[in-house]
Amino acid sequence: MAKLEGIFTPTLVPLDESGEINERELRRFISWLIEKGVHGLYPNGSTGEFTRFTEEERRRIIQIVVSENRGRVPILAGAAEANVKETLKACELYAKLGCQAVAIVSPIYYRLSPESVYAHFAEIARHTPIDLTLYNIPMFASPIDLPTITRLALEFPRVVGIKDSSGDVAFMMRMISAIRPQRPDFVFLTGWDCVLVPMMMAGANGGTNASSNAVPEVTRRVYELTKAGRYEDAMKWQQRLLELFDAMLNNFEFPDGFRAGADLRGFNFGRGRQPQTAKQRTSRTSLASTLECLVADFQLIDKPGTCAPRNMPPLEPLNSASANNSGNDPQMTDLVQRIMGELKTRGLV
Amino acid sequence: MAKLEGIFTPTLVPLDESGEINERELRRFISWLIEKGVHGLYPNGSTGEFTRFTEEERRRIIQIVVSENRGRVPILAGAAEANVKETLKACELYAKLGCQAVAIVSPIYYRLSPESVYAHFAEIARHTPIDLTLYNIPMFASPIDLPTITRLALEFPRVVGIKDSSGDVAFMMRMISAIRPQRPDFVFLTGWDCVLVPMMMAGANGGTNASSNAVPEVTRRVYELTKAGRYEDAMKWQQRLLELFDAMLNNFEFPDGFRAGADLRGFNFGRGRQPQTAKQRTSRTSLASTLECLVADFQLIDKPGTCAPRNMPPLEPLNSASANNSGNDPQMTDLVQRIMGELKTRGLV
Amino acid sequence: MAKLEGIFTPTLVPLDESGEINERELRRFISWLIEKGVHGLYPNGSTGEFTRFTEEERRRIIQIVVSENRGRVPILAGAAEANVKETLKACELYAKLGCQAVAIVSPIYYRLSPESVYAHFAEIARHTPIDLTLYNIPMFASPIDLPTITRLALEFPRVVGIKDSSGDVAFMMRMISAIRPQRPDFVFLTGWDCVLVPMMMAGANGGTNASSNAVPEVTRRVYELTKAGRYEDAMKWQQRLLELFDAMLNNFEFPDGFRAGADLRGFNFGRGRQPQTAKQRTSRTSLASTLECLVADFQLIDKPGTCAPRNMPPLEPLNSASANNSGNDPQMTDLVQRIMGELKTRGLV
């Protein structure tokens, strides 16, 4: 099986006028994401508002995504349900559907002790027919602390990775330092788009990044530049992604800003299930205009005339030769190796 | 309709060997609670582990409770579901079943802004066919702040009360001060058993108190003594209830300590759905012994020989003339009024 | 030595035009507080802004207060300094000056472990020549947890009490339950004015209450009514005190609202040492007008014409026969005892 690497989009779910899953739009969106180059899909995550759908709807979302994907990219399916038994049922279904792995958030609502968090995942890990990644998001669910992650990683082969949304780079380093030497295949993904470069430099294998719903080209570019070792270039894009990420995260009720961002790319995500006041709806319209200018700065959409002029440092165009070419191109690889050899000979590195 | 007053038990749900709802035991428990004098039942609350059951199971729990209750006490049904639409479906069902009202927790998982919390409840309040109480439990769900509670109370007749589990007496005073003068029928319940007396002195109408699953006689006694104005006596019982409450709350993963407490009264609540490690199961056995001594101190069960001797200030027996007799007895009322008149005449009060 | 009981005013310090201690005004204020009936003075507390004065100034404040007091009420002197050695020097001086006890806050700035908090107080307790009270204010300094308080109370006779500003009534009950049976003389004071009645019902001996800088008559009335067992009357005053306390606490940068409140009583506390922006100064003027109406509602000052009319439940006048007369008056005591006897005879209590 392919390793869980790269950018997995925590897929937003478009809704129709009556608040139901808009299957046609979801399919169109999934195919668009794949065409734009995301490495995988992660439906039923926090960005996918899994808690706002019913058990049945969560399954339907996975089924639509799997069906539209047609095996093109690996699918990491959010499988957290009300309890272990229901979660295992979901795991079985998603295994049958051919998902690559499931992602399971720490128990929600109650704040559990580390021992109970361990017991929860251990019980699932013992019985799941599909690989599972832990999902640590301390701002919303019981934290999975470092000793617990390590214990689970070292005891259960089915636990193949962690998606961490703490945004704490040092925590990522601690996890990798504790686990990778003993379990080199264990995968580390970050859910905090604005520090994707530092997380990858710390050893993360990629991310499940909400921003890739709106600007998959940019999130992917940040990933590829980092992967190619072009850290300074990566940080230029990272800084710009941060600005957009902050605008989508902070000015809206989560994940409505990402929905607004994806709408700008030609989709109709509808209103979302969380009711809004008239005041919020008015504010959303104005905020969406701000987003439009930020997305337009990436030259991914036309720039409205109303955007304030900005003096931006130039970035190479997104549609240029892809960033990771330089990393994978055999000619380039050869050249770099010869240069490094030369530098070593001269005692310079 | 009767007002929501007194002690509403946030009903625990017994499970059988295979982790399924144990209907026979649940029925036996419901009737026992009613016989022991609780004023109402509150199934599908946090103590009832509503998030660990499926949508279907949550409905079944209400149906069993309603059926066993046979109209004896009012039922406040926890009706929070994945989104507003599903919540309204539950409201409709629970209205049809004859529940007195529903309790709806603030949106879980995501941490919403006050404006969104308002929008959520407003949308439900506009469409619910049954009265609803807000449920504020900031440690687990988005807080409902004072301006939001006030706004909802003053705008929506269907919003008839709040259950607050913050444990903050000053916050209770602030809520009552902001709402009661304009909406005298609005009900204030506390979910924090250990300060039931102060909450009631501040004006609360009662509580939804987890301890009443284990010692309904004691929780009720605290309520009645306070209601009767016998504050000093009430505080003696309050102090003892605090000790037991703390033991059930702090030494176990919530709500397992309350399950252990109820087991001591002759029920078999089973293991709970949250998996436990072997270490936790061993610890639970020893902690249950400690609980047994505390419950025995109330003379509600036999005292095991292993309990450490304690030098406890005497409390009047729980089976004596009920505490609130003194408050409601016409002879007593008359006497008190005559005394007060006399004192006023003499300028002493 | 008298026990530390009743209302100890955490004394504000008036400043002159140039920001220096205004000794003349401080003396006038101290005598006014004593005349208004506070039971003690607590200079160099948080309300007294001890961290904004130099070591030398803190000593001078105590000296002025002691000198103006002329033995009329007990003085609890804030003695926290940069380290144990400096703190002990302050303890020695304040002992010589005749203070009743010192209050020492848990180490500030760094957040220490319970073991280090214990070590800090233990070292002081071993060497202090004057009784000390612990000062727990978890929002500003390292919390002193229950096991640490208990340990210190049971090991060191010089540790004679605790002032707790957590505002948590259940925590007060837990402290009293853990310590009082083994150390009946240990004193419990609350710094959270808005729940003074519940704290006293839980067993607290009084409070160090910032509101007594502005309305000593009201804070004292709440204390006395509670002490006299007139809980319902006490709660009426408590509710009103809460309103004023909230207005002084929440709308200003602490403790500037209390300074504004005291100014209304005819003092000139000056600007405070914490700089303010022009915007804050404008806002302060308008907020002070609001305070003026609230204080006027107690008929302690003239009501400005600009106050919005309020429909307030009547309270007995503050200048009527003092509340605690009824508790101490032998005639009253006798009457109450005869009535209680009669009630017991009839089996009613």
Next chain:
Amino acid sequence: MAKLEGIFTPTLVPLDESGEINERELRRFISWLIEKGVHGLYPNGSTGEFTRFTEEERRRIIQIVVSENRGRVPILAGAAEANVKETLKACELYAKLGCQAVAIVSPIYYRLSPESVYAHFAEIARHTPIDLTLYNIPMFASPIDLPTITRLALEFPRVVGIKDSSGDVAFMMRMISAIRPQRPDFVFLTGWDCVLVPMMMAGANGGTNASSNAVPEVTRRVYELTKAGRYEDAMKWQQRLLELFDAMLNNFEFPDGFRAGADLRGFNFGRGRQPQTAKQRTSRTSLASTLECLVADFQLIDKPGTCAPRNMPPLEPLNSASANNSGNDPQMTDLVQRIMGELKTRGLV
């Protein structure tokens, strides 16, 4: 004046047997740090326990450091005092002594609003005769939020930088993005050693890093490798520095672990002013042994026989040609430029 760049050691203060400043040892330590290559000194920071010294002692510490330094490296002097007036007095003195700048922590103890934090620094900035850096350490003092930092940076030329100890890489990116385009000279330093590389990649100019008290060679190496663009090598050292930093930070009461680390380099820092229990002293001895093995892994001290064998990836020796040589060496620079030109010609970058 030189810009504040590189590694500034937040200097620990050695104490003698009686807990007084050990001037001889402090001088020896200062000169050792300078010899080991730190770029500057930062006395009276949190690591320097400024709150545990008296006003007079804080001044003496600066005087000793300045005197021993003899102009060799720039000194950033912690100048926070009880209030603005006292702080300004310190600023004046430190300016006279020839310090490069002062660092001033946000007001401690009270938690102030952003407006008051602004007012505090604005008042100082208007009158200080020496450049000042803001010091943001939200776990100990009122946070300085992004709008406040920006406002101060853009309004006051005397505010020349910020030292941030939040450890949040995204926050660093936000600060730099908000301020640098408008104020390119503004300096950003991080106090969170374990993410020094990511912080510098985000644009930070260096750090005030406690670890440089114990292993100045390592902290400096991390800085230099990053500065030279050797990010992957830098991250190898960063990972190892994280391990040591965590051991010094988490297993001791702050900053005692750093004191223990510095002791291993041949100094005698004494006990510290925060009292310890016997249990803590025993634990400290055992923890210091663990530290000894970690520091020995850097080959900076002899390895005790008791250290567990570790299979560590090799690092180039610290005493090899300094890391930044490669960055500054003209031959190297030329070579790199020619290679990059070649790559561009071929369309590979």
